[in-house]
Each structure stands twice: as C-alpha cells, then as structure tokens.
Amino acid sequence: MKISLNWVKQFTDIDLSVDELVTKIGAQLGAVEEVIDLGAKYKDVVIAQIVEKKDHPNADKLAIYQAQVGREELVQVVCGDKNLQVGDKVAWIQPGAVVPSTHDKEPFTMEARPLRGEVSNGMFGSGAELLLNDNHGRVVALDTPADPGTLFADAYELNDFIVDIENKMFTHRPDCFGILGVAREIAGIQNSAFKSPDWYLKSLDRVKPGKTKLPLDVRNQAGELVPRFMAVAMADVKMGDSPLIIQSYLSRVGLKSINNIVDVTNYLMILTGQPLHAYDYDKVKERSGDMPVLIARKAGAKEKIRLLNGKEIAFDDPAILIATDKEPIGVGGIMGGADTEVDENTKNIILECANFDMYSIRRTAMKYGLFTDAVTRFNKGQSPLQNDIVLEEAVATVQYVSGAHVASDVFDVKTQLQKPAPVKVTNGFINVRLGLDLPAEDMARLLENVEFMVDVHGDELSTAPPFWRTDIEIPEDIVEEVGRLYGFDHLPVVLPKRTIKPAQKDNLLDLKTRIRDVLAKAGANEVLTYSFVHGNLLDRVGQDKTKAFELSNALSPDLQYYRLSLTPSLLEKIHPNIKAGYDEFAIFEIGKVHIKGLLDDKNGENVPRELNRIALVFAASPKAQKSYQGAAYYQANTYLHKVLNTFVGQGALTMKPLHEADFGEHLLIQQMTTPYNPERAAVLVKNDLVVGVVGEYRTDVARSLKLPAYTAGFEIFHSFLMADPAELYTPISKFPKVEQDISLKVSGDQPYQPLFDELLAGLHELSDENLKTSLMPLDIYKKDGNKHFTFRLSAAHYGKTLKAAEINQLLDKLADRAKQKFNAERI
16 A cells, blocks of 8 residues: 555644654554655656747757746757647756656656757656656646746645555555545554544535436345445536646556546545446446446356456356446446446546445455456455445545536445444453553543544443444454554563463374374375365265365365365375376375364354374385385385384274275265275274274276375374373383294185284283283285285293293294184194
C-alpha cells in the first residue's frame, strides 16, 4: 500500500520528521518496504507561460514558442505539439534538469540544443514525461493559478514522500487500504485525535436529480454473496482529462490517469478503500431488454465475458457476475467488461458502488488469475456500511469534473446490515495482558483518537467500533488496539517467570524420534508429503474417496482430499525416483491421516481426528532385484521387525494372512489395507485388534503407479508402540552368547507364521529372568512337496556359561512342541 504523506496531511497533522514517522509506522502500524522522495524527480521543473508562438521555418511539424519563466525572463522552446496557445501554462523541463519519467531508470538530462536550425532550451513536459498519464504526444496544459517561475512540484503538491507499507500488514484491516484509514492511524500513533471528513461520517443528501431522466433497474440475485448493491445513472457527461491534481495523486500511488470518470472511481477507491465502477449507460442499454438493467448474479456454466484487460474468461465456478438481463458485463468486485467501457464517446454513465463476499472474490481471482486493485481491497472484507457515503461523494465529484447530473433514483439493494457490536472490557483485563498500569480514561482516549465511541464506567470500558472497523469483535481485539496505539515499545521488558523443573518429555515426539533413528540406521530415508492428495490417487489405489474429507478451497487442484492412509503418498514417489536413477531404496513417513466418521470435539467444534501412522515402502528396479533372495515382502518385513523388536519385543504381536482377516465395518482398517495384495500381505494383530499391515501391492495398483515388481511395504499405528514400550537398555551378559540353528520339515501347505509364533511361545515359557533368548528365520524352501524352515536361536545366560547340552535340550523341547502341533520333523 503506497501512502502519499501530502495526501495524509490533508486529513491530519504530522508533527514528526519523515524518518521519525517511518520508524513509528514500522513499530505501531506496519512494516515499511520503501520511502520515495517524490520531490527529487521534479526539483528542476518550472511553470512557464507561453507568450509567443510561430511556425518553425524549417519543419512543418514543429513550432517555436517563447515562454515566460519569471517576471521578465523569456526562453525559447522548439516543440512538436502545435496545439498550445498563447496564455497556456506548461511544465518547462529546463536545461540541466532530469526528465521525471527517467529519474529511476537511466536519467536523461535536458540541454539546450538546436532543432532544425533553431535552439530549444529544454522542453515542455507531456503527461508521460511528468508521470501523470501515458500520453507521450501532447504537452500538458496546466490548470494552476501559479505564476510563471513557480516550481511545478510546489504548484501540485509534489514535494512529497511516498511510504510503501507491506500489504500483508493490513490483511485484517480493510480500512487501511485507503488514505483516510492510514491517516487516522497515523494520528492515533502520534496520540492525536482524528476526525473524518463530514461527508464520510454521514450522508449529506447531495444526490439531487437533474432535468434528464434515464430509466434503470438494479437487482441482486446473488443473495448473501452481494451484501449491498448500489447504482445510479448520470446524464450529460463531458468526457475529458481529470484535473491535474487528481492525476498527480493517482500517479503517486502507482495508478495512471485514464479519463475524468475512471479517475474519479480510482481516486475515491484509494481515498476510502471502497472500489467503484462506471459503466457506459448507452452500452448497457444496448445489451439489455426493455429497460437498462444491472443484475448481480452467479455465473452460469461456460458463460463468457471479455474483460477490460482484453482477457476472455469462460466460467466454470460460481463467480459473481454483473449482467444485464441478456449477458454479463463485468465480474463483480474484480473487473468490468470491455463492452461497457467508459470512453471518449460516452454521454451517460452508471456509477456502481457495491460490496461483495470476500471469500468468493478471492476464489474467483485465484481461479482465473485476475488480480486488480479492487480485488486487493474486496478480499480483505470492506464494510458495506460505507457504500452510500462513497457513492454520494462519487456523484458529487463526477458532477464537478464532468458537468454531469443525476438522472435516476439511487438504487440500494441490500441484505440486513449490522454495525459492529460494542465490546466490553475492563482496564484490568487489558493491563494484565500488556503488563501496564494504565487508567481506563487513558485507554479510552487512545481509542477515541481513532474514532471509537467509548463509555467508561469505573474500570469498565464499553467500546463501540466505528462502522469501518470490521475486525473488532472480542476483548482481545481491544487489548491489541490499546497496546499498538500506546506503543509496544513502551511495554515493560520483563523476562517471564518459569519453573526450574525439567520440562516434561513429550512421549509422542520422543517416539517419533526413536522410530526415525531405527529406520534411518536400517538404511531407510524419511520423506515428508502433503496431508492432502488428489482424488485420482485415491482412485488408483482403490480407496473410497467418499470416505475422505474434501477441501472446499484447496491450495492446489492436486490437493483436494485429506489422505486416508500414508501408503499412497509414498507409492506415488517410487516411479519418479526409479526413473531418476535410484535403483533400490526404502522411504518412510511418520504422519497423520483422517477419515470421515472419526471426529474430535475441540472447543465445541467437531473437527477431523488426527490419526498417527508410520509407513514404509521398499523398492528395487529389475536390475537391482537380482541381488535379493526371496520376495519383496521379506524386505519390508525386515524393516518392520526392526521397529517392532525395538519397541514391543518378540511375541507381542501375531500376524495373519490378509485374505483371512475380518475387519467387519472398520473403515479405517479397510482403507489402510486396500492397496495391498490379499494373497501376499499380512495384518499385525495385538489383543485381537489389527494394528498394521505389511506386504506387497495389488497388481492394478502397481500397474497404475508404475511400481517395479520388487516393491513392498508396511503401515502401522503409533498407539500400540506407545502403549507397551520395551526397555530402552538391556545390559549385555558377561558370559558368551550361544547361537544354534534348528531346521524343521512340515507339509507344503503349512504357513510360516503359526509355526514361528508357536516356537516363540515355547521359548518364552522355557526362558527365565536369567536366560534371554531370541529367534529369527534364516530360510524357507520347498522340497518334494514339503516345506523346510530354518531358524536361528540366540541365547545368553546372565549367571553362567551355557553348555551345548543345555542348548540341545532347549532345541529338543522346541522340536517336540512343533511336532505335537504341526507334525514337524526335525532335520
């Protein structure tokens, strides 16, 4: 937001130097990005008055002017604009002066030099050269009573400083997107009382109909999306340039002059923060039925409009359109249509002053790439209570600059408009939060300086925000206002008190850190993906996207839904990494998932429950796969058991084939296991509850996501790892560890997991506190219709050295147990 200090000074005094003011603005209002000394661009430009004109003897397109630049001083200037007349005042850019339009680029310094044999002492400035408009070919005829020799900057108040304040600092302050709002705040931070102009505080009843009557109808068919829709027709408009003072103030804040009507709408937008739009009445009439009509409504599917910037839009979202009863003529709150543009041939106009839903404006602007000054203001939530006031001022200003008069009723189509509700707060509430000891009366004065109405009853302040303060709703808002206006730099600098007790460890964060350490040491790499996914990804892995929360205003078209599990997000990353030349890798993520039906009641609102998960995927290209024995399932299972052995130990979980698992109506488990191949995956079960899944993926999932054949992974819940944590440290026995293998032959249809679980259960029964054992599989193979399983037993005693006979006895008991239950033969 660019602020002209001279414009601000029209409404409040500034008692500080520019540097002091900028410092104060940065501390109490918003971050200052840049300060521009505007007067430096015009320091050698002088007002001159033409006293003689004659044709150039050697050039038909040039004229020679004698111009008075002081009481008696005359200069000769050769100029290509032959329309100037004796008595006209112009801006003379004298020899040695830099042309203002080149000041910040490659400075062009004027000099006295001959043009076709006649000396020209400098030049007369055009609108473009003086940074007023885009007209390069015509010298500006000045409309000032200033005497020749007066500095151009003095005559048009251009000895000015432009302060550029970061827009994001005003995101919650729509009133500060106007000069009036910033002037009010500058008064407030100087501890001065501000009073808005009379015309801004209430209607002065200045809209009087003239002799011409123009039929017009105004309707709102967009409901709450357009809280207020106002318009009035004006007749007998004389188009032309706006006064130079208006052009100069527009140019200071980055806007170029168009014509007197458009300049008025832009001038008042910058002044008040309220955008306006002017339509050519006769062009609207041509595009209407029996009567010219303006209708605010939602866009229809594929409805098209050509905008003022030349861009054609075909709508497929419910944007707000301004239309006649036949066709659209503008995008509400964003930009007008090219077919109803006000131009040099315009005779009658319609002035529109409306208020639009900020969220709708933001969605439409983002969707179609339409970013205008109007969007900047409307998407901050301008107050609809100022529309009638601004429209009245616009009518009065248009009458002044064009001689037009009101030719219709003032239409005001509105929903129920509410003034900001009073907020009650005590000075104790404010002082406790700011660390101050201000009396209630001092707080009231600070607020009244920026036009709050404040009643003080003892220690209580009843504050009525002005109509333009749409951001004041709760007592904490008053705390912020008092702190900001008083000056946060005046607050006491005191370190907060805190206990010297150690901070309590966050168990969840500690668990995540330990999981990362385990998987990273195993060679896996952590990735972080979005919690949102595209609906197509859910379809490709077979998940039901109707069970996922859909975002109504997604950050991107690729981020439409909350994910139902972590696995699809990881699978989506496999093919790009394989293609990039990474032949084998394991990636994992620790994150959150959500599903419909699982909500948390926080602060009285039902919000999606966050479910913590860990997921890993291992993949190897066909070339790298040759170095691995067995199926990809076992690689994923190896990573999984490194986690399980660290946190829950052997025997805490059982595994069941996925195709034998019955989840009932448990949607969470259904969606988690959907991507996995039921014949090549298993679920993890603890106390009859499914807590995870490990395995390879369905063929259609692999094909859809271009996964290599050697790909598998797992996904498990956090909660069961936290519920029964294993010992972090187990001392090593001072006696040697013994390892011995056992091989068992079983029938060819015997699954691995039940046999392993039975051996593990037997070990736990045979072990005691002094004997620590573990069991791990070595190989599985088929021969003559049977399966051969080989396991390695590790045993360590904490009181003695184990003997071979003791280990053999232990293995014999395990073999007997396997024989009794599975008819297993030891080989």
